[in-house]
Amino acid sequence: xxxxTFGILFVCAALAGxxxxxxxxxxxxAATLAKILRFGNGAEPQDIDPHAVTGVSEGKxxxxxxxxxxxxxxxxxxxxxxxxxxxxxxxDGLVYTxxxxxxxxxxxxxxxxxxxxxxxxxxxxxxxxxxxxxxxxYPLTGAEAYNKGASTDxxxxxxxxxxxxxxxxxxxxxxxxxxxxxxxxxWFPVPVDVIGKFGGxxxxxxxxxxxxxxxxxxxxxxxxxxxxxxxxxTRSPTYWDHATVKLDEIDFMPVEDGDTEERMFRSGQLxxxxxxxLEKIAVYKRNYPMMYREDPFYGVYFYRIxxxxxxxxxxxxxxxxxxCIDREAIVSDILHGGQKPAWNFTPPTPEFESSARIPxxxxxxxxxxxxxxxxxxxxxxxxxxxxxxxxxxRIIAEAIQQMWKTSLGIDITLLNQEWKVYLDSQNTGNxxxxxxxxxxxxxxPNTFLDLWTTGGGNNQTGWSNATYDDLLRSAxxxxxxxxxxxxxxxxxxxxxxxxxxxxxxxxxxVYALNPKVKGWVPQLIDNRAWKWIDLAE
Amino acid sequence: MLSLSPKKLxxxxxxxxxxxxxxxxxxxxxxxxxxxxxxxxxxxxxxVLVLACGVGPFFSPYGYEQTNLDNTFAKPNxxxxxxxxxxxxxxxxxxLYGGRISITVGLVATFVALTIGVSYGAVAGFFGGKLDAxxxxxxxxxxxxxxxxxxxxxxxxxGRNIYLLFVAIGAVEWLTxxxxxxxxxxxxxxMEYVEAARSLGFGTQRIIFRHMIPNILGPVIVYTTLxxxxxxMLEAFLSFLGLGVQAPxxxxxxxxxxxxxxxxxxxxxxxxxxxxxxxxxxxxxxxxDGLRDALDVRSAKD
Numbered sequence: 001x002x003x004x005t006f007g008i009l010f011v012c013a014a015l016a017g018x019x020x021x022x023x024x025x026x027x028x029x030a031a032t033l034a035k036i037l038r039f040g041n042g043a044e045p046q047d048i049d050p051h052a053v054t055g056v057s058e059g060k061x062x063x064x065x066x067x068x069x070x071x072x073x074x075x076x077x078x079x080x081x082x083x084x085x086x087x088x089x090x091x092d093g094l095v096y097t098x099x100x101x102x103x104x105x106x107x108x109x110x111x112x113x114x115x116x117x118x119x120x121x122x123x124x125x126x127x128x129x130x131x132x133x134x135x136x137x138y139p140l141t142g143a144e145a146y147n148k149g150a151s152t153d154x155x156x157x158x159x160x161x162x163x164x165x166x167x168x169x170x171x172x173x174x175x176x177x178x179x180x181x182x183x184x185x186x187w188f189p190v191p192v193d194v195i196g197k198f199g200g201x202x203x204x205x206x207x208x209x210x211x212x213x214x215x216x217x218x219x220x221x222x223x224x225x226x227x228x229x230x231x232x233x234t235r236s237p238t239y240w241d242h243a244t245v246k247l248d249e250i251d252f253m254p255v256e257d258g259d260t261e262e263r264m265f266r267s268g269q270l271x272x273x274x275x276x277x278l279e280k281i282a283v284y285k286r287n288y289p290m291m292y293r294e295d296p297f298y299g300v301y302f303y304r305i306x307x308x309x310x311x312x313x314x315x316x317x318x319x320x321x322x323x324c325i326d327r328e329a330i331v332s333d334i335l336h337g338g339q340k341p342a343w344n345f346t347p348p349t350p351e352f353e354s355s356a357r358i359p360x361x362x363x364x365x366x367x368x369x370x371x372x373x374x375x376x377x378x379x380x381x382x383x384x385x386x387x388x389x390x391x392x393x394r395i396i397a398e399a400i401q402q403m404w405k406t407s408l409g410i411d412i413t414l415l416n417q418e419w420k421v422y423l424d425s426q427n428t429g430n431x432x433x434x435x436x437x438x439x440x441x442x443x444x445p446n447t448f449l450d451l452w453t454t455g456g457g458n459n460q461t462g463w464s465n466a467t468y469d470d471l472l473r474s475a476x477x478x479x480x481x482x483x484x485x486x487x488x489x490x491x492x493x494x495x496x497x498x499x500x501x502x503x504x505x506x507x508x509x510v511y512a513l514n515p516k517v518k519g520w521v522p523q524l525i526d527n528r529a530w531k532w533i534d535l536a537e
Numbered sequence: 538m539l540s541l542s543p544k545k546l547x548x549x550x551x552x553x554x555x556x557x558x559x560x561x562x563x564x565x566x567x568x569x570x571x572x573x574x575x576x577x578x579x580x581x582x583x584x585v586l587v588l589a590c591g592v593g594p595f596f597s598p599y600g601y602e603q604t605n606l607d608n609t610f611a612k613p614n615x616x617x618x619x620x621x622x623x624x625x626x627x628x629x630x631x632x633l634y635g636g637r638i639s640i641t642v643g644l645v646a647t648f649v650a651l652t653i654g655v656s657y658g659a660v661a662g663f664f665g666g667k668l669d670a671x672x673x674x675x676x677x678x679x680x681x682x683x684x685x686x687x688x689x690x691x692x693x694x695x696g697r698n699i700y701l702l703f704v705a706i707g708a709v710e711w712l713t714x715x716x717x718x719x720x721x722x723x724x725x726x727x728m729e730y731v732e733a734a735r736s737l738g739f740g741t742q743r744i745i746f747r748h749m750i751p752n753i754l755g756p757v758i759v760y761t762t763l764x765x766x767x768x769x770m771l772e773a774f775l776s777f778l779g780l781g782v783q784a785p786x787x788x789x790x791x792x793x794x795x796x797x798x799x800x801x802x803x804x805x806x807x808x809x810x811x812x813x814x815x816x817x818x819x820x821x822x823x824x825x826d827g828l829r830d831a832l833d834v835r836s837a838k839d
Contacts, residue, residue: 259798279610279623279799326606333606334623391798398785399624402604414784 034248035535037517040261042274043388043419044228044254048214049195050185051124051131052204054458055423056439056526057274059185061252064233064530065216066188069098069117069167070179072529076521079179080529083112083189083217084167093174100165103240106191107214107221114161119192121159128202132427132457135450136186136441139175139476173477176484180442183527191215219245219531228254246519246534256419258391262512265291271514271535278392281336284512291512294338295522299439299507300347300448301339303385303400306432307500308462311381316372318499322358323365324407325400327505334399337510342503345495346448346488347440349524354445355489356496358503362407369408377409384415387435388422396504397435426460437507440525445488446475452500463500562751562832569831576827579820586817590636599627601634602785610803619809622795631787632810638788640817642703642772643765649707650768651761654714659745661715662722673719676712684709688775702781706768717760721753755829762825766818789814 042057050062071082084098104112121140124131125147138144141158145151158170171178181187191208192201194215199206207213214222219242220233231252235245253270255261258277264270276284276292284292311317327341340347344354366376374380385401387393397414404410412433417425425431438458440447450456453472454464468491475487495501513520518534570576594601605625613620619628661672688705695701725731726749734744773790775781782788789810796807 277798279802283802329606333609333625391795394784395623398602399604399606401785402602402624405602 035246036249036251037247037533037535038251038253038269038271040255040265040270040273040511041231041252042254043256045231045252046420046423047205048209048222048225048231049204050188050190051120051129051133053185054132057252057254059527061231061233062185062188062218063528064218064220064250065214065222066185066190066218067239067529068182068185068188069100070182072183072527072532074519074521074529074532076523076528079183082183093176094171096169096171096178097162098167098169100167101240102165104217105238105240107216107236107238108191108194109238110193111164112189112217113164114167115164116189116192117167118159118161120189121157121187122154123190123192123195123201124186125154125157126202129204130457131186131204133186135453135456136181136184139171139173139178139181141170141172143172174479175476176481177442177444177446180444181447184441189217191217219529220250223249230254241531245531247530250530256389265512265514271517272520273512275392276337276510276512278335278337278395281510288512290515293509293511293513293522295509295526296524297439297507297509297526298347298349298443298447298524299437300342300345301396301435301437301504301507302342302345303502303504304426304431304434304436304461305500305502306429306434306462308429309432311372311374311383312432314372315498316368317374318502319497320365320369320372320408321404322499322502323360323368324362325403325502325504326360330396330399331505334395335505338508340506342505344492345501345503346445346492347506349443351443352445352485352488354492356492358496358499365408369410374410377411380410383410383412383432385412385433385435386415386417386422386425386431388419389416393435400504429460429462436501439507441527443524445492446472449475449488449491449495452495459500461500463498465494465498468494566828566831570827573827573830575823576831579823579825579827582816582820583824586636586813586820587640590633590640593633594630594637597627597630597633599630601626601631601787603627613805613809620803620805622806623799626785628792628806628809631792632789632813635787635789635792635810636813638699638782638786639769639772639790639814642706642788643769645703646706646710646768647761647764649704650710650714650764651757652711653707654711655718655750655757657711658715658718658720659722659750662719663726663741663745663749665723665726669719673716676715679709680712699782702772702775706771706775710764710768714757714760714764717756718753721756722749725749725752751832754832758825758829758832762821765821766814769814769817789817 039060041060043055045058045061046053046055048058048061048065050066053059053062067082069082069084069087071080073080081101083100083104085101087096087098089096100112100114106112121137123129124137125134125143127147127149134147135144138147142151142156143158146154146157158172160168160170162168175181194213195201195206195208198208198213211222211225216222216236217239219236219239221236222231223234224230224232231254232249233252234249235247236242239245253264255264255270255274258275261270261273261275262277262280265273305312305318307313307318327343331339331341343358343360344356346352346354348354369375369377385397387397394414394416401412401414404412422434426434426436438448438451450472451458452461452463452468453459454466454469471487471491471494475484475491478484478487509522509526516535516537518536519532603626605621608621608625609623611617611621611625617627617629619632621627622631657672661669687709691701691705722745731744731748734748769788770790772781772788773794776788776791782791792810793807793814796810800807
């Protein structure tokens with residue numbers, strides 16, 4: 001399925017998964033039973049409005065409830081038709097024309113037309129909505145100006161409905177990864193009329209996402225949402241490709257605690273966990289190799305730094321902290337799941353490997369800290385490291401806390417917060433150091449490097465660098481891949497020098513999966529079209 | 538609680554040559570306590586534990602936060618008597634440091650609960666009437682307040698601080714104590730010795746604290762020994778929420794909780810903290826039982 005997709009995440013640990021399981025198979029002949037997949041989904045979703053969320057767990061649900069212009073194919077690499085049955089791309093790569101299928105409709109029975117996309121993108125870019133992901137639409141001409149309030153004329157933005165079933169996207173620059181990116185929920189249509197009825201378009205968190213009010217266009221429809229218990233979606237009869245959909249129901253279970261989740265999996269209450277507790281990895285490898293999955297994953301685990309406040313407004317302090325983390329030890333002695341140490345920010349792929357490298361040099365780190373005015377950590381202010389509640393984040397934080405203490409002589413304290421509070425603390429800049437993770441939305445370094453543009457919705461560090469912003473623009477307008485790669489290398493180097501974030505390791509996706517779940521292929525970017533997933537003995 | 542049997546008379550005939558020596562009730566109690574083997578065992582164990590936690594860490598070559606990523610999940614061996622945890626930290630050392638926190642929280646919070654609860658309950662029970670009704674409604678209201686929210690409110694106002702934790706737990710735990718004491722005092726206040734004290738002109742304060750409270754020590758002590766382990770577990774729960782002790786510092790409750798998660802693979806992480814905690818709990822109960830018997834002025838004197 002999919003290949004790309006979503007992104008964002010600050011997420012927690014984890015990884016994702018899905019499950020399946022047929023809850024009732026034991027008691028009745030399999031053929032007549034409903035196929036219900038019980039999916040450990042990590043954190044309770046903030047919302048299921050594609051314009052109001054950034055997390056991976058939200059993305060999993062949104063992928064079941066909505067569908068974009070294009071969708072994931074079963075292999076997880078290619079691009080399958082979604083709402084658009086075919087499309088053409090102009091020779092210069094700047095104009096995309098999508099032909100929408102005539103039978104596409106909303107779950108309330110109304111037809112889904114090209115103007116729905118136009119209105120959705122207008123809502124996404126409305127400055128007062130303040131969608132964190134609005135910048136994903138910036139490849140469209142005029143989108144950035146509209147989103148930043150520099151222009152109020154939406155007709156200048158490069159999205160046009162040419163009739164009910166033809167949509168034209170006009171791009172500012174050739175954006176080679178655009179089709180991949182269209183699989184991300186930021187580009188999904190939303191039921192603008194319905195949203196308008198429940199408190200207006202420019203409002204997040206209104207009642208339109210409640211069961212009963214909710215309208216989507218995906219393979220599943222929202223049946224039930226009990227916060228912190230489960231969110232249930234069932235097969236949608238109005239989905240254009242409903243014949244392909246194999247599962248009858250998906251129960252998204254928000255289980256933040258890894259131990260609880262693992263116990264639920266073992267007792268058959270979950271078909272897939274989001275992650276595995278660190279100490280259980282060896283057990284699964286040995287005892288349940290059929291259920292243990294360790295997939296490559298396009299993501300990085302890092303510490304975000306609020307560079308607006310002392311002591312972290314001094315780059316020497318940031319460098320000192322980054323230079324004395326023994327990443328090899330964290331990966332090999334604590335994580336055990338095949339992760340790679342992150343000496344730079346963007347995870348390596350066959351297409352792009354960063355040449356930037358943060359050195360591991362304790363002596364130099366001590367020297368830098370002394371230069372910054374804190375020799376041997378003397379007078380270093382009180383610093384708190386924020387993480388979302390989870391045993392594995394705590395254990396990594398404790399290890400790093402100790403590394404900083406022994407090599408730099410600084411004492412930091414650890415602070416844990418529940419997911420929504422934790423997201424909010426970062427959004428509002430109310431933190432000093434915060435654990436974070438980022439999973440790529442599409443297989444291109446841009447999905448990582450565009451995080452740190454000045455004022456970007458997911459930047460949240462207060463860091464700003466004009467050269468960096470220029471390089472990102474230059475990469476976007478580059479006419480060939482070599483030129484883009486050169487720009488990305490330079491940006492990587494700037495991040496490694498300036499360190500608005502401290503990369504720690506590159507993710508792998510470690511989870512437990514019920515062998516009955518079919519069609520769950522390893523994916524570098526864990527974005528899935530649920531219609532390909534099946535349950536079978 | 539009526540004591541119907543008359544006190545034995547001092548038997549002058551057993552020591553004809555001497556004047557009967559007055560024996561204070563405390564001394565008397567101490568003698569009785571010493572003869573109770575289980576209570577002595579409990580007391581000695583507690584003293585050993587307190588000493589070990591107090592001075593033991595000074596002799597340990599490891600720190601409670603000192604990680605060793607080359608030696609994670611080591612089984613108990615000669616250099617790490619209780620093995621090491623996920624980050625290669627010495628469990629024995631962490632257990633000793635954790636004991637400091639747990640024992641201190643247990644004692645301090647219980648002391649706070651005891652002081653407030655006994656005074657409050659005694660006053661309410663002794664005066665009765667409207668004052669009693671009012672005071673007990675206050676207790677009811679505080680009972681109804683969800684504990685976690687109460688602690689979170691305190692943390693918001695006063696910041697995260699381990700001392701505040703003692704106070705917060707103590708401030709909640711006194712409620713049950715106040716109810717127990719009030720009931721006891723109500724049944725005692727019509728006793729003859731209270732009337733006798735009153736007719737001698739003693740003040741209310743003296744009657745409550747000198748005459749009545751010593752007579753209700755039995756239930757108070759029993760309840761206190763149950764409160765201490767309860768408080769220790771409460772501390773673990775709060776620490777998990779991020780409101781109690783902060784990593785990397787540990788407490789017994791935190792060690793037990795972590796150990797329970799890993800018990801299938803690394804049982805020593807649960808066995809050692811669990812054993813020490815249980816031992817403390819048994820010792821407290823034995824000692825409490827012994828104290829109750831020893832301090833009961835109505836029990837047979839010999």
